[in-house]
Amino acid sequence: MKTGEQIGISKHPPDGQEIVSERRAQKDPAWVQWSLTAIALVVVGVLIVVPVVNVFAEALADGVGVYWKNLFADPDTLQSITLTLSVVPIALLANVLFGVSAAWAISRFSFPGRTLLVALIDLPFAVSPVVAGLMLVLIFGLQGYLGEFLRRDGYSIMPYLISTLGAVLAIVGYFLFRPSNAHARRGLWKHPFLVLLVGGSAVFGILFFVQDYWTLWPVHKSLKIIFAFPGLVLATAFVTFPFVARELIPVMNAIGPEEELAAVSLGANGWQMFWHVTLPNVKWGLAYGVILCNARAIGEFGAVYVVSGHIAGKTDTMPLRIEKLFQEYNLPGAFALASVLTLVAVLTLFAKSKLERKAPSVVSVPEANHTGGQV
């Protein structure tokens, strides 16, 4: 198990602060320096800078007024922006929850199969986005393994799902707020299994009854996943799955459990310890992971493309809308939308380098490595 110390500790000093060596043996002749620098700048310029500038130039080619109209006058484009803004936060939240809990389990405890678990977290990076989308279609699609079950006549799964979710949340809450010290547990805190059984089923029953009795909103809906909103969320969550966890595990490993042990020994319960000790310690690492995850989630194309079904004005996210505009030869419209996404990407880079400078020891894991191994 090498994850911790080796990834966590900064392998290179933060940007800009490194000392360019003045040793003579490392010095190249001036003409070599100049020509290599020039070539590198040309490569970066042609491959990266020119395209970025081109996006804005094309978007603004017909003036600001047209640009504005392209963005906000087309209802489908507007809808794609709203859709992206609602899909991404949900996927992000799911992955943050997962990332925190995975990092906690992996960095604080040892258990059999830990190395395997770390390796499995990387798995979605190895899967082509299109294949990821296909896999979801195979499960939830009309002819998929669960397709028939999800849309059986007269049978709607929503109340069960929501009630289960409520029960699970209640149980999680119970464990979070239970006093960590066995001596401090009184009353209900003393009997976890009883509470689990009775409380869980009570919450489930009450929620189910409430939904059924007052016929609240989702009751009579069958759950449509593919070609609908939940599918987009699932696809996005799949593709961005490893980002937060991969960022947090090395950070938490490097920080070590001492402060948390102290908090618990002073009587903090799980929630207090997490909120007052763990979270402040890892906040920059978490922010870093969230930024990367967010950028990828907003831009995700392949997986979302497969599960969305391209219902105009309904299931087109921003990248999908760009593709549709491109197919319709509406290039100004496509570039207008693309410029928004480019702006997000540039802001992401800006925030990233700010964070790298702010907390170098926490976040300076070379990013490319996130996409492959380092297990």
Place this chain on the structure above:
Amino acid sequence: MASVNRRVLPGFSLSLGYTVFYLSVLVLLPIAACFAKASSLSLDAFWGAVWTARARSAYLLTFGASFVAAFSNLFLGGLIAWVLVRYKFPGKRIVDSIVDLPLALPTAVGGLVYSSLYVKRGWLGRFLVPLGIQGAYTRLGIVLVLVFVGLPFVVRTVQPVLQDFDPESEEASSTLGANRWQTFYTVILPALLPALITGFALAFARCIGEYGSVVFVSGNMPFKTEIAPILIVARLEEFAYGEATAIAVLLLTTSLVMLVLINWLERWSRRYENR
């Protein structure tokens, strides 16, 4: 230490349980479904889907273009890493940050802009097209956009290794009479080799699965500019789920092998570290 924690720190079963649950539902189950669906095909059907002439040319293009792109990145990325670590120039910090742009920029945007840059009236196409270089809707276009997508991987794997490189070995080489080129070739390059290979493999793996950017620049003509992920989507749109899955399984297996290979490479390149 870590095993003691379990009795003291809260949340072991909760966090591990949730982690395993979420991982299984979101990742393992879909992958299993993919393999299950493929195994429900008969061997003939599987072979018939995977090994058609159209599919073969798609594989050839996917792997060929990815290889060329990753190989170019080896040089371009290595050069950029070298310049960023060794030389001083104004704006270096900005260049260092924008190298990551291909990771942050949505692939659809990359594809869109690359398709417009290299057409006849585009910013770069107006110089290249008269020379007979067609960088849009051709195989060259696919390679170009894959170079863009894979560039950060090589830079970011080589950069830290170069930064940690021990200056004494260079000095030794120079005092022993080697010139700068000999030093680079015999002292520095072998030390960088594992990082270069890892970066190459990462870029290659990313390029194989790439879809969003290629779909814009390629024109998607079967036998000519159709890559494997595009073929999968085409099969899906014909509702040929079995065939799509068969091709997907092939692609999936390749990328899983790549993942294992990359892990092994990284471990191999660090084999002297913990002794």
